[in-house]
Each structure stands twice: as structure tokens, then as C-alpha cells.
């Protein structure tokens with residue numbers, strides 16, 4: 302059984318651990334920004350294909366102390382790289398450093414690549430070439446407090462890039478974080494779901510995939526693990542075929558999204574089509590004050606309203622008109638919006654559970670409903686909270 306590490310946004314570790322347990326992983330241990338687990342190759346493949354909240358799934362190759370780029374180089378050269386690749390494999394190295402004597406991540410990544418290429422050149426006279434787009438061997442170097450872990454990255458490009466959202470325009474929520482927030486909210490498809498500020502539709506699409514039991518990796522064209530020397534193609538194909546067969550055809554309960562902006566609704570519809578759920582979701586242009594439940598059965602009302610830090614210029618037209626505005630104007634509008642969300646929920650969504658994801662505590666309190674729970678998450682470097690309100 303091999304030890305693996307799946308990374309995630311901070312705050313999502315318990316959710317990711319829950320996903321890994323459900324997939325049958327052993328020795329699942331949540332840490333900071335990720336979860337350690339054990340399993341065989343099939344488990345690793347399932348993790349890459351099925352995990353909704355993971356950003357990367359890593360297979361550690363070497364763990365060592367590194368106080369300088371030279372020490373890093375020597376440690377990487379001490380690994381017998383012919384066990385992991387050949388000079389015909391393409392290579393790329395990604396690096397993150399924290400609280401360490403090595404501070405320059407790009408230089409560290411280059412030293413790792415040099416150490417591997419130099420070893421192959423000395424032993425065989427040939428060296429692997431670099432492909433940063435689609436490497437067959439994608440390595441992740443993580444250095445924290447002068448401890449380095451060098452791992453193979455199962456996907457290379459981050460797993461949150463599901464492949465259904467090419468257009469990044471209106472401060473969309475990271476797909477893995479959106480899925481994690483839905484799972485935290487207890488969403489499992491057994492009740493309706495609505496997002497009345499749906500933007501590009503991320504909550505609705507991720508919810509549909511959860512409700513349909515659709516593996517998030519099914520839309521992805523390529524995983525780096527497919528280029529590894531020990532890649533087991535029949536096993537991988539069997540796991541993908543099982544995942545395809547496991548997809549339900551219909552949603553048991555409605556999932557609806559609305560937004561005040563027509564362009565947001567257009568994006569949401571296009572994204573849903575690419576995600577294979579265009580015919581199952583309803584998106585409509587509508588102000589949040591006019592949002593109404595899709596069914597008598599109560600469910601989850603979840604949204605990620607603007608919080609004044611990331612949207613910036615992108616939200617000005619359509620959100621507040623085209624005239625130039627100052628921060629005070631914006632804050633006043635946002636206070637009004639959060640109050641409106643609370644009032645609309647109280648008047649029209651009785652019995653539903655309201656979840657609001659925001660970094661702004663002052664604004665969250667303007668919702669004006671009783672707080673049931675408040676959970677912290679990191680959206681990039683920004684600390685945010687998922688607030689649950691009693692309606």
C-alpha cells in the first residue's frame with residue numbers, strides 16, 4: 302500500500318477526508334491543506350477521478366531536509382530516477398515554499414529539474430525534455446520549514462479545473478471549493494437546491510454532479526498519471542467505465558440558479574451544457590428579491606454574493622450602473638443586497654436552510670437572520686466563512 306497526499310483549500314480537510322473514506326482509502330489523516338491516505342493503484346486512480354474537493358493528488362517520491370538550493374539538488378540527485386521515468390518522458394516541476402531558508406520557488410523548481418536531467422545525462426547521455434503544459438512526469442515540490450517533499454502529481458493541472466468553465470469573467474468560485482461548500486452544507490441531492498446569485502453557475506453545476514453521482518474527473522481529457530511508466534491502462538479504463546455507468550440520468554429534485562445579470566445567465570447555461578447537465582438545470586435572469594422556491598419541499602438556498610474585495614470593476618455594469626462609484630457607495634449597495642437576501646429568504650423561503658459564503662463578516666450580519674453555524678475556509682489567500690442561517 303502506497304502513501305498518498307491529496308491537497309485542498311484550507312478548511313476543506315475534513316470534507317476531503319470524508320470523501321477519501323467513502324472511496325475506501327486507508328489510514329486517512331487530515332492535515333493542514335490536505336489529507337494523507339494509503340491505498341493501491343486503483344485507490345489512487347479513483348481518488349484522481351472522484352475527489353470533488355481535492356486540488357491535487359500526490360504520490361510522494363522522496364522526503365528530505367533542504368536548507369539551500371545545493372542541498373536540494375544533492376537530495377534530488379540521490380534518488381534513482383530510472384525507477385520513476387526514462388529520458389523519453391517529458392518533465393515539469395512545480396514548487397511551493399513556506400517558512401524556509403529556500404525562498405525562491407522557481408529557482409528551487411529549476412534545481413530539481415537540473416538534478417534529474419543531470420543524472421540521466423551522466424548515466425545515459427540523454428536527458429528528458431521539459432513540457433510545462435502536459436508533462437508525462439509532473440513533479441510537485443513542497444518545502445515547509447526546510448523539510449521538502451517531492452511528489453508525482455497525478456493530474457498536473459489542478460483538479461478544480463473540471464473542463465466546463467472556460468470563461469473566467471465574473472469572480473467565479475473555484476469548482477473544488479464550491480463542491481466542498483455544498484458537501485459541508487449537507488447537500489447530497491435528496492432535496493432541492495437554489496442559488497439566487499448564481500454567476501457562472503458553479504454551485505448549481507457541482508450540485509448536479511453530486512446529485513447525479515457523476516465523477517468530476519470524467520470531463521477531464523488528460524491526467525499526468527497516464528504518462529507514468531507503471532500506468533495500468535486496463536485498470537484506469539475499468540475505473541472510468543465504472544464511473545460512467547454510475548452516473549444517474551435524472552435529478553431527483555430541482556436545482557435552479559438565477560442572477561440579475563443576463564451575461565451571467567448566458568455563461569451559466571453554456572457551462573452547464575459543457576458539463577453535460579444543461580438539460581437538467583434551470584437558469585433565469587432575476588433579481589434576488591424575485592427568487593422563489595422551485596418546489597414545496599424545502600431544501601438548501603446557497604449563494605456567494607459579492608463581498609467587495611474580488612469583484613472590483615467586473616461587477617460595476619449591471620450591478621450598480623455605469624457611473625463611477627466610491628467605496629462608500631459600494632458598501633451601501635452591498636449592505637442593501639445582504640439585507641435583501643435575508644428579507645427575501647424570510648418572506649418566501651420558509652423552512653429552507655440559507656447558506657451564504659462571504660469573506661465579509663459585517664455584511665454577513667446584515668442578512669439579519671439567526672446564525673445556525675459559521676465555518677471558515679480559504680478562498681485563495683482570503684479567509685471566508687460559510688454562514689448558515691435559520692429561515
Ligand SMILES: C[S@@+](CC[C@H](N)C(=O)[O-])C[C@H]1O[C@@H](n2cnc3c(N)ncnc32)[C@H](O)[C@@H]1O
Pocket residue numbers: 471472473474475497498499500501502503504559560561562565587588589590605606607608612620638
Ligand atoms: C461573486 S458572484 C457569484 C459567483 C458564482 N458563485 C460563480 O461561481 O460564478 C456574485 C453574483 O451576484 C450577482 N448579483 C449581484 N446583485 C444581485 C441581485 N440583486 N440579484 C441577483 N444577483 C445579483 C452578480 O451578478 C454576480 O454574478
